[in-house]
């Protein structure tokens with residue numbers, strides 16, 4: 417997944433030149449992953465097996481894609497790994513320790529700790545050891561079940577996290593699953609109920625409420641638009657439809673850009689396909705052929721171009737774009 421050196425092709429460089437006029441000169445990435453190779457061996461290619469990726473590696477990988485902003489701040493989220501769900505292993509402790517080391521490098525950056533399904537209140541509280549820890553991340557693959565793509569949110573997000581987030585004004589970044597995403601009745605009902613029950617907790621619906629199939633957000637987002645503590649990050653979304661609609665229905669002030677690093681430095685795109693979505697990766701691109709020629713971009717460039725298209729359709733001002741890429745996140749995390 418993570419390349420030692422990201423190769424920017426000619427088509428990438430041309431896109432970056434276009435993005436240069438669009439991107440503000442300060443950027444706050446609301447959703448990027450770091451990982452410690454001590455417990456993630458085998459998750460990446462052979463040559464990267466020994467390589468941990470923290471704040472410095474993140475910045476040097478991302479700066480060229482973002483037209484070298486004068487400031488690049490980030491909400492660092494540990495890369496989910498199934499081993500973090502296993503109480504017999506110390507993956508979570510290693511992950512926390514690595515996150516804290518990254519937070520120490522720049523007091524203007526923030527981070528979220530990964531939650532284990534079923535984690536107790538005292539366990540969670542004992543892990544809040546750094547002022548830069550501003551939220552929680554949960555993920556379905558930490559569950560001990562094969563079809564975790566069908567999991568209900570409460571299975572992988574302990575309610576204690578809501579209580580603690582409510583008490584401390586912290587965030588929860590949620591990448592929900594199930595085929596219909598936000599259009600799944602149980603997902604939607606859960607979000608409504610918990611956001612109302614814990615009004616001081618901030619729920620960030622990752623990947624535009626995981627609307628890689630945009631219809632799932634188009635039909636539903638209005639129903640939760642009045643919930644002021646539900647925010648959206650647009651990480652990895654490579655088509656403008658859901659971004660456009662969420663900004664239109666929710667307003668810009670609860671929307672943030674995110675890179676989903678290191679996913680964004682892979683080549684490809686996530687596309688809507690019929691009523692589902694599909695991730696195009698290099699192995700797919702290798703098979704593509706067209707007489708008219710076919711270019712491709714890094715996933716992060718696809719995402720930034722989708723952001724730009726949504727901004728064009730919404731006729732956003734540079735001030736709006738600054739809010740999306742910096743101001744909203746820095747306000748949320750009080751940086």
Ligand SMILES: [Zn+2]
Pocket residue numbers: 447449676
């Ligand atoms: Zn992510």
